[in-house]
Amino acid sequence: MSDVVRADGSVRDDLRSGAVMETHLDAPLFARGKVRDVYDLGDRLLLVATDRLSAFDCVLPTGIPDRGRVLTGLSAFWFDRLAGIVRTHYITTDPDRCPPSLGEPVRALAGRAMLVRKCRRIDFECVVRGYLAGSAWQEYRATGRAGGRALPAGLRPGSRLPEPIFTPATKATSGHDETITPAEMARRIGAPLARRLEEASLALYGAAAATAERCGFILVDTKFEFGLEGDELVLIDEAVTPDSSRFWDAAAYAATGSTESFDKQVVRDYLERIGWDKVPPAPALPSEVVEATRQRYLEVYRRLVGHPLAAPAAGAGRSARADGPGTH
Numbered sequence: 273m274s275d276v277v278r279a280d281g282s283v284r285d286d287l288r289s290g291a292v293m294e295t296h297l298d299a300p301l302f303a304r305g306k307v308r309d310v311y312d313l314g315d316r317l318l319l320v321a322t323d324r325l326s327a328f329d330c331v332l333p334t335g336i337p338d339r340g341r342v343l344t345g346l347s348a349f350w351f352d353r354l355a356g357i358v359r360t361h362y363i364t365t366d367p368d369r370c371p372p373s374l375g376e377p378v379r380a381l382a383g384r385a386m387l388v389r390k391c392r393r394i395d396f397e398c399v400v401r402g403y404l405a406g407s408a409w410q411e412y413r414a415t416g417r418a419g420g421r422a423l424p425a426g427l428r429p430g431s432r433l434p435e436p437i438f439t440p441a442t443k444a445t446s447g448h449d450e451t452i453t454p455a456e457m458a459r460r461i462g463a464p465l466a467r468r469l470e471e472a473s474l475a476l477y478g479a480a481a482a483t484a485e486r487c488g489f490i491l492v493d494t495k496f497e498f499g500l501e502g503d504e505l506v507l508i509d510e511a512v513t514p515d516s517s518r519f520w521d522a523a524a525y526a527a528t529g530s531t532e533s534f535d536k537q538v539v540r541d542y543l544e545r546i547g548w549d550k551v552p553p554a555p556a557l558p559s560e561v562v563e564a565t566r567q568r569y570l571e572v573y574r575r576l577v578g579h580p581l582a583a584p585a586a587g588a589g590r591s592a593r594a595d596g597p598g599t600h
């Protein structure tokens with residue numbers, strides 16, 4: 273698969289899919305994460321969600337077209353709705369409100385670029401769980417606890433918890449994040465800040481879960497990141513996307529107990545099926561897996577936001593085919 277560099281500085285994995293794999297704007301790079309290219313604009317950051325996808329902590333060579341725009345669009349949707357609970361870093365996704373110094377290229381990234389206030393990041397992942405899934409289920413099965421907290425006996429994978437629980441984790445710069453107890457978090461950053469993080473996270477989860485429920489989703493668990501501006505707590509990074517959260521279909525869960533997630537499960541299943549040893553580099557994905565994954569992301573967006581993801585801005589490089597009628 274040949275890389276194609278566009279006039280806007282974006283690098284796409286091929287002309288057919290048009291997935292944006294990397295961007296090169298004329299601004300200092302603050303960080304290149306697994307998914308986002310982050311540009312430093314002084315007291316602000318430009319977060320550009322690419323179409324890169326990671327699985328088993330490894331970025332894949334194949335991108336998922338539209339994924340970055342879904343992640344940015346969903347985050348913007350949630351930042352708007354959650355702003356009454358805690359201040360957020362969100363400023364705009366409108367290229368016209370971005371610094372003129374970024375020039376025309378930022379227009380071609382419309383929908384995937386988000387201007388935010390730069391904060392001092394608090395290096396913890398603030399995880400809230402309403403249901404027993406993933407690593408919490410593994411821990412519960414082994415110890416009867418989740419995040420170190422005792423839970424009633426007899427819960428099963430997918431069981432609703434008596435009440436949502438806060439299970440923070442460290443943000444490891446390399447390797448896996450490590451779940452710690454709220455008491456350990458308090459020891460590391462002080463009880464007042466730890467308590468504020470827990471209260472904010474639980475309140476945000478409650479509000480988001482209620483909205484998701486109205487859209488036919490169970491918000492199983494989600495991860496928030498926070499920063500500080502002066503003394504003020506600010507919700508940063510992304511919010512309640514399929515990358516940071518597990519969504520289950522409420523009707524399927526009620527009917528059959530189905531706990532199939534609306535995320536990159538299709539990709540994980542494929543990589544398991546072909547027996548990839550999870551040592552980088554990861555293999556490329558076949559087009560059926562790319563398309564099935566893309567449809568999952570578009571569906572979450574459509575159901576939560578209430579309308580299909582708009583076609584990309586002119587010149588942003590996606591073919592009309594991908595967003596034409598009948599694809600949602």
Ligand SMILES: Nc1ncnc2c1ncn2[C@@H]1O[C@H](COP(=O)(O)OP(=O)(O)OP(=O)(O)O)[C@@H](O)[C@H]1O
Pocket residue numbers: 303304305306307308309310317319361388389390391392393443444497499508509510
């Ligand atoms: N307002 C903000 N101020 C400071 N840093 C931020 C802000 N919003 C997001 N970030 C950071 O920008 C990066 C976004 O990139 P991305 O989501 O691709 O990272 P990642 O691969 O998830 O890596 P990480 O392990 O650092 O989260 C993250 O490191 C995130 O913590």
Ligand SMILES: [Mg+2]
Pocket residue numbers: 305307509
């Ligand atoms: Mg991230």
